[in-house]
Amino acid sequence: MGVLTDDDPRATAKPPSAITKRAQRVWSCWPAPTDRTDSMALLSAITSLANPSRFASFADRALPWAAGVTAVLFAAALYLALFVAPPDYQQGETVRIMFIHVPSAWLAMFAYVLMAAASLGVLIWRHPIADVSAKAAAPLGAAFTFLALATGSLWGKPMWGAWWVWDARLTSFLILFLMYLGLMALRSAMEEPSRAAKACAILTLVGSVNIPIIKFSVDWWNTLHQPASVIRAGKPTMDASILIPLLVAALAFTALFTTLHLAGMRTELIRRRLRTLRLTTAARATLSPEPAE
Amino acid sequence: MTGPHAAFIIASYAIAFTVIAGLILWTVADWRLTRRALAELEARGGRRRPDGGRT
Known part of the structure; x- marks a missing residue:
């Protein structure tokens, strides 16, 4: 923390002259690494963010920037999706639903992968921040999964003639949504945070088997859902006029997830501090009651 | 965004807007309520340690 010096690896990692004073404050919040090599310095910086108060300080400073980037990306994504991207030669204007549906589906799976990694932590x-991260990601993942299911249904009706079909991709994605709801219910049903953390981590890891099933369901089984057209072996099958707006939309959704996840983690850290204070206050009141008049 | 399927497209974007706005509002409200509760407890003298953590 504090002023950057010439010896500090951060001073050479980013050019301070090219960023504003506010950005410098955010960057200087990143803990000063003490090791000499770059990789060790980065590891040291990440490890030191495991300190909850240091993480909260970092989140305080980074959140306005993350929110600003998210707003700009969403403005660009909406403009490209609604006014620049041409209608598809087969699906016509309904292809515009893809700019919401596909990023939502990607983020739904990304959130679960993040939770699985946090569960290992x-x-x-x-890791003191790992459970905080997993807890904050669950409602976001559930929301993006719901969005993918709802927009997929609205896309399926005009294209397939059905709101819903029980094929492998749709069913495995519905299971993902139920996993999110189950994890949130399990956590809220357990009073003790450390026990809830372990139980949710185990259930998250068990449920992570569903992620490759979702990804490869369109290859393993005959489904109504189209196969992968962006993340696949070889280059994407989409034309650049559709692919670029889709990638910008995906960036916007990722920025939104990052911002909300950071904010959720910051709130969760305060909630845990609040719980500790309440327990401490209650214990102190029990041990040393007010003397009778 | 015209044509026979305009209603499906508009409904998709409306649902996306509602869900995202709901997430943002819930995140902000949760942050404010939690922070306020912590501030109230600390104002009433709630500390992790009797000296307020100064030692």
Whole structure:
């Protein structure tokens, strides 16, 4: 923390002259690495963010920037999706639903992968921020999964003639939504945070088997859903006039997820501090009651 | 965004807007309520340690 010096690896990693004073404050919040090599310095900086108060300080400073980037990306994505991208030669104007549906589906799976990684952090390394991250990601993942299911249904009706079909991709995605709801219900049903963290981490890891099933369901089984057209072996099958707006929309959704996840983690850290204070206050009141008049 | 399927497109964007706006509002409200609760508890003298954590 503090002023950057010439010896500080951060001073050479980013050019301070090219960023504003506010950005410098955000950057200087990143803990000063003490090791000499770049990789060790980065590892040291990331590890030091495991300190909850240091993480909260970083989130305080980074959130306005993340929100600003998200707003700009969404403005660009909406403009490209609604006014620049041409109608598809087969699907016509309904292809515009794809600019919401596909990024939502990607983020729904990304959030679960993040939760699975955080669960490993809970169970193996007992990382203090890992469970905070997993808890904050669950409602976001559920919301994006719901959005993917709802927009997929609205896209399926005019293209397939059905709101819903029980094919492998749709069913596995519905299971993902139920997994999110189950994880949130399990966590809220357990009073003790450390027990809830372990139980949710185990259930998250068990449920992570569904992620490759979702991804490869369109290859393993005959489904109504189209196969992968962007993330696949070889180059994307989409024309650039559709692909670029889709990638910008995906960036916007990713920025939104990052912002909300950071904000959710910051709130969760305060909630845990609040719980500790309440327990401490209650215990102190029990041990040393007010003397009778 | 015209044509026979305009209603499906508009409904998709409306749902997306509603869900995203709901997420943002819920995140902000949760942050404010939690922070306020912590501030109230600290104002009433709630500390993790009797000296307020100064030692």
